[in-house]
Amino acid sequence: MYDVIVVGARCAGSPTAMLLARQGRRVLLLDSADFPSDTMSTHHVHRPGLELLREWGLLDRLLDTGCPPVTRIVYQVEGVRLEGGVLPSEGISATYAPRRRVLDQLLVEAAVEAGAEFRPRSRVTGLLWDGDRVVGVRHRSADGGTEEVRARLVVGADGMRSTVARRAGAVMETEDPTLNCAYYTYWEGVTGDLELYHRSSRFVGAMPTHDGAALVVCYFPQEQYDEVRRDSLAFYLESVRTTAPELWERMSGSRRTERLWGTGAQLNFFREPYGEGWALIGDAGHHKDSMTGTGISDALEQADLLARLVGPHLRDDAKLGSALEEFAVERRRLLDPRYAVTLESARLSQAYERMEELRWISQDPDSTNLFLAIALWMVRQEDLPEWMRERTDGGGEHR
Ligand SMILES: Cc1cc2nc3c(=O)[nH]c(=O)nc-3n(C[C@H](O)[C@H](O)[C@H](O)COP(=O)(O)OP(=O)(O)OC[C@H]3O[C@@H](n4cnc5c(N)ncnc54)[C@H](O)[C@@H]3O)c2cc1C
Numbered sequence: 001m002y003d004v005i006v007v008g009a010r011c012a013g014s015p016t017a018m019l020l021a022r023q024g025r026r027v028l029l030l031d032s033a034d035f036p037s038d039t040m041s042t043h044h045v046h047r048p049g050l051e052l053l054r055e056w057g058l059l060d061r062l063l064d065t066g067c068p069p070v071t072r073i074v075y076q077v078e079g080v081r082l083e084g085g086v087l088p089s090e091g092i093s094a095t096y097a098p099r100r101r102v103l104d105q106l107l108v109e110a111a112v113e114a115g116a117e118f119r120p121r122s123r124v125t126g127l128l129w130d131g132d133r134v135v136g137v138r139h140r141s142a143d144g145g146t147e148e149v150r151a152r153l154v155v156g157a158d159g160m161r162s163t164v165a166r167r168a169g170a171v172m173e174t175e176d177p178t179l180n181c182a183y184y185t186y187w188e189g190v191t192g193d194l195e196l197y198h199r200s201s202r203f204v205g206a207m208p209t210h211d212g213a214a215l216v217v218c219y220f221p222q223e224q225y226d227e228v229r230r231d232s233l234a235f236y237l238e239s240v241r242t243t244a245p246e247l248w249e250r251m252s253g254s255r256r257t258e259r260l261w262g263t264g265a266q267l268n269f270f271r272e273p274y275g276e277g278w279a280l281i282g283d284a285g286h287h288k289d290s291m292t293g294t295g296i297s298d299a300l301e302q303a304d305l306l307a308r309l310v311g312p313h314l315r316d317d318a319k320l321g322s323a324l325e326e327f328a329v330e331r332r333r334l335l336d337p338r339y340a341v342t343l344e345s346a347r348l349s350q351a352y353e354r355m356e357e358l359r360w361i362s363q364d365p366d367s368t369n370l371f372l373a374i375a376l377w378m379v380r381q382e383d384l385p386e387w388m389r390e391r392t393d394g395g396g397e398h399r
Contacts, residue, residue: 002028002151003314005137006116007124007164010039010100011049012282012299013157014107015056019307021114025314028149029108029116030139032123036105040263042184042217042293044097044194044207046377047089049297052304054092058110065102068208069094072193073372076244077351080358084365086194087373095194095376097207097215103296127154127167127278134168134277152314154278155306157299162284165271170280174339176268179346180289181225183236183262184217188255190247194376197244201348203291204244213257216240216247219291221348225264233260266290268343273331274324281306286335289346294338294377305330338377 006017009031017029033039045053053059063069071094075082086095112118121142128136128148136150156164180203192214195206203219218239220228228235241248266289273285282299309327313319344350351358361367373379 002026002149004028004153004155005030005149005151006155006157007031007137008157008159008162008282008284009033009035009108009111009118009120010104010157010159010282010299011107011296012284012303013155014104014111015052015300015303016155016157016281016307017116017118018056018107018111018114019303020311021111021116023307023311025311027111027116028151029111029118030122030124030137031118031120034120035108036101038099038101039104040261041100041295042097042182042205042215042290043100043103043209043296044095044205044293045103046294046297047092047095048377048380049300050092050096051090052297052300056110058106059092061106061110062096062098062103065098065106065210067096067098067102067210069096070194070208071095073376074193074195075198075372075375076196077198077355077358080355080362082358082362082368082372084369084372087369087378089378095378097194097209099210102210124158124163127164132276134275137164152277153310153320156278156280156284157282157303158284160265160267160283160287162271162280164278165280165284168275168278168280170271170273170275170285172269173272174270176343178222178264178266178268178289179343180219180222180266180291180348181228181262181264182217182219182266182290183228183232183260184215185236185260186211186213186257187216187251188213188257190214190216190250190254192247192250195244195247197247198348198351199243202239202243203348204240204247205293206244206247211257216251218243219346219348222264222266229262229264232262236260236262266346268339270332270335270339273328276321279306279310279324279327285331286339288339288342291346292338292342294342297377298335298338301334302331305334 003025
């Protein structure tokens with residue numbers, strides 16, 4: 001009997017397991033994948049996520065892996081260019097895009113170090129029930145056998161297509177249409193800043209990562225997905241060439257180090273995040289278009305929230321129920337504004353509606369730095385002046 005079984009061991013699951021194990025809870029962490037491994041994701045980590053990694057004692061470890069610091073940001077919409085420095089706060093003066101196989105492995109190791117039991121190559125296939133309450137999971141283990149394990153709480157951190165959510169019958173709280181598709185790969189020796197280019201219906205992002213390579217991602221409107229997927233590499237290359245010519249020039253002499261990764265499943269939803277004996281975090285409970293790149297940070301923050309709220313109450317049904325209810329409320333408070341901003345940004349025409357504003361901002365370095373800091377979540381909503389918060393409260397206004 002465990003206190004908690006966490007299904008999924010990446011940026012939502014491993015920190016949850018780590019934090020609960022640090023509280024002295026008995027935790028089992030399962031993942032169908034083997035580690036270290038990559039997953040479908042680009043990987044810029046926003047400031048709130050970096051702050052948590054530092055708080056947990058993991059940021060220095062991440063930097064020791066050779067993840068390059070990035071201190072400049074370029075955002076270009078057609079002819080308007082905003083260029084500024086990364087805003088330092090509380091000792092963090094750069095931003096980072098660690099490969100997932102590095103970040104996720106580091107998180108797994110931290111969970112194991114804290115005392116969680118980790119079983120890779122273990123796929124959860126079903127939940128165990130006692131009446132209406134989830135009391136454990138059934139999983140296929142690495143050796144091919146089937147095993148049943150029990151716990152006070154089962155946490156589904158098993159991604160957008162969560163088995164835990166499906167088996168628990170979690171219903172959708174919010175659902176919005178899919179807006180984009182995304183394709184990315186890696187380019188050896190391409191150095192630079194965090195670069196974001198917007199032109200016509202294309203959005204291109206680039207950032208240095210591990211192994212002396214740069215990640216370059218391109219977003220297309222969902223309506224073009226069928227056309228793009230027929231020859232995605234050609235579409236990708238042509239889009240980088242026409243949307244980000246100066247980046248393209250640097251890429252031209254360089255080698256593509258990996259296959260092209262891509263997805264049209266940029267789903268936008270919130271699922272109900274808990275029931276009796278179960279909870280969902282990370283992409284399992286909430287997913288949104290990756291254009292604003294907040295999923296990793298969101299996952300780390302939800303792990304922190306859940307572990308803090310439920311950790312002390314695992315042996316008391318009534319208190320556990322209240323803690324989960326509070327998690328549900330706090331989760332929406334945290335993620336609703338990001339969801340609204342993401343849906344706005346993921347309409348690729350959106351930047352054009354504020355060209356005048358961008359042109360004005362680009363002419364003033366302080367405004368440019370502030371704009372970039374807000375856009376990249378380097379400033380927390382609660383730290384903004386009142387008049388700015390009104391414009392960024394997720395009510396559909398621009399940021
Ligand atoms: C194209 C793209 C680009 C992105 N770019 C960024 C970005 O730049 N920055 C950012 O912050 N976010 C980005 N994201 C979002 C980010 O990848 C996710 O939000 C994040 O990975 C969520 O983490 P998670 O731990 O919840 O889920 P996942 O990373 O999906 O991990 C789920 C884990 O659960 C395991 N699992 C699944 N089913 C089972 C099962 N039945 N039994 C056992 N294990 C199971 C899987 O093997 C997997 O390891 C991007 C996403 C995409 C698709």
